[in-house]
Amino acid sequence: METEAVAHIARHLSVHVDDALTGFRVVVLHGARQSGKTTLAQRAAQRAGGTYLTLEDPQILRSALDDPIALLEGWPMPLAVDEIQVAGDRLVKAVKRLVDADQTPGRYLLTGSSHFLTVPTISESLAGRARLLRLSPLSQAECAQTATPPLDAWMERAGATRVPTQHGAAPPPTRRDYTSLICAGGYPEVLRLPDRLRSGWFESYIEAVVERDITALADIRRATALYPLLRWTAAQTSQELIVAEASRRLGISQPTVVAYLEWLRTVFFIHELPAWPRNLSARAVRRPKLHISDTGLAAHLLGVDPDALLVPTSRALGPLTESFVVAEIARQASSSASRISLWHFRDARHEVDLILERPDGSIVAVEVKASSSPSPRAADHLRWLRDRLDDTAPDTFTGGVLLHMGEHHSSLGDRLSMWPISSLWTT
Numbered sequence: 001m002e003t004e005a006v007a008h009i010a011r012h013l014s015v016h017v018d019d020a021l022t023g024f025r026v027v028v029l030h031g032a033r034q035s036g037k038t039t040l041a042q043r044a045a046q047r048a049g050g051t052y053l054t055l056e057d058p059q060i061l062r063s064a065l066d067d068p069i070a071l072l073e074g075w076p077m078p079l080a081v082d083e084i085q086v087a088g089d090r091l092v093k094a095v096k097r098l099v100d101a102d103q104t105p106g107r108y109l110l111t112g113s114s115h116f117l118t119v120p121t122i123s124e125s126l127a128g129r130a131r132l133l134r135l136s137p138l139s140q141a142e143c144a145q146t147a148t149p150p151l152d153a154w155m156e157r158a159g160a161t162r163v164p165t166q167h168g169a170a171p172p173p174t175r176r177d178y179t180s181l182i183c184a185g186g187y188p189e190v191l192r193l194p195d196r197l198r199s200g201w202f203e204s205y206i207e208a209v210v211e212r213d214i215t216a217l218a219d220i221r222r223a224t225a226l227y228p229l230l231r232w233t234a235a236q237t238s239q240e241l242i243v244a245e246a247s248r249r250l251g252i253s254q255p256t257v258v259a260y261l262e263w264l265r266t267v268f269f270i271h272e273l274p275a276w277p278r279n280l281s282a283r284a285v286r287r288p289k290l291h292i293s294d295t296g297l298a299a300h301l302l303g304v305d306p307d308a309l310l311v312p313t314s315r316a317l318g319p320l321t322e323s324f325v326v327a328e329i330a331r332q333a334s335s336s337a338s339r340i341s342l343w344h345f346r347d348a349r350h351e352v353d354l355i356l357e358r359p360d361g362s363i364v365a366v367e368v369k370a371s372s373s374p375s376p377r378a379a380d381h382l383r384w385l386r387d388r389l390d391d392t393a394p395d396t397f398t399g400g401v402l403l404h405m406g407e408h409h410s411s412l413g414d415r416l417s418m419w420p421i422s423s424l425w426t427t
């Protein structure tokens with residue numbers, strides 16, 4: 001993707017930021033470093049006639065630490081303050097004091113590269129005053145420059161019996177195209193770089209986040225243990241999280257593993273897909289599935305490139321493909337018009353990679369295969385889930401989709417389909 005094209009990609013979350021500024025006193029935009037928060041905050045403040053400040057500027061940071069109230073007053077609102085976690089609790093408490101005194105909506109837009117509610121150095125959550133929005137790296141739908149996330153429409157089509165038509169659409173990606181997308185991930189800066197420079201970017205990025213963000217925010221006594229733990233999480237992406245296994249493999253205590261995993265979550269390196277809480281089986285597994293948040297980062301940590309993933313003996317292709325699909329759906333869901341919860345399901349005999357659930361309890365189930373021509377039997381777990389729900393909770397199973405790396409859409413009958421992965425971002 002060309003540099004100019006990446007630079008002008010509109011973010012689906014921007015409409016939600018603008019809308020939140022009309023009703024909330026504070027909007028908190030958090031997400032991984034280099035996911036595009038600064039650009040989004042600058043443009044949101046500009047559209048609203050406000051001001052942008054960054055705490056990366058040493059002079060502004062000194063002002064925030066010395067006299068946060070003085071820094072926050074006197075600017076055209078909304079005031080966007082970038083990297084709020086750098087100044088810590090005192091600045092956030094100053095925001096709270098000011099918005100309690102003046103409850104006008106749209107006063108502050110705060111951005112942070114760590115999960116705002118889990119940073120122990122920040123005691124004030126701004127509960128009841130702030131709207132929290134998460135910006136992820138670019139989705140494929142954003143790269144395709146869709147006006148809105150296509151996920152809602154995709155879920156509506158999932159229950160259709162007929163095969164979708166693609167009039168005038170570009171050909172679906174090849175397997176080589178998919179492995180290139182997986183290894184690139186979604187960080188805007190990575191997409192601007194030629195392939196040969198991307199590994200160096202990821203290496204520097206990991207070092208900066210570990211040394212600058214985690215070490216600065218946490219009391220880390222064995223910071224070097226974070227690197228092997230991060231590589232272990234990459235190797236375990238799309239697998240159930242078993243802390244005891246990480247402890248045994250890495251030779252660190254289970255409490256340390258738990259604490260360090262929490263910091264990897266805090267800086268958005270990893271996320272967990274919780275087990276679906278519906279009681280369909282007495283032997284259902286309740287552990288979450290672990291996913292690296294960006295497959296470009298995961299591929300770098302595993303030392304694989306697009307060609308390596310195409311080797312028939314590759315063990316990484318299947319898990320990375322699943323994490324790629326989960327990341328795409330999660331990124332679209334976070335800026336979707338409707339609220340969509342994401343889960344996984346497994347018991348002793350059945351496993352469903354991803355369940356998308358609406359507030360009314362209706363669901364679309366997804367199975368992911370890193371194959372160009374999966375067998376219809378690959379949808380057997382979707383069939384089981386459909387039949388089980390039809391018996392126990394009629395009308396809740398609206399569709400099941402087997403996503404694959406091939407070109408064709410096909411119906412498997414009774415609300416089940418096989419579609420290309422690219423159906424998630426093409427219309």
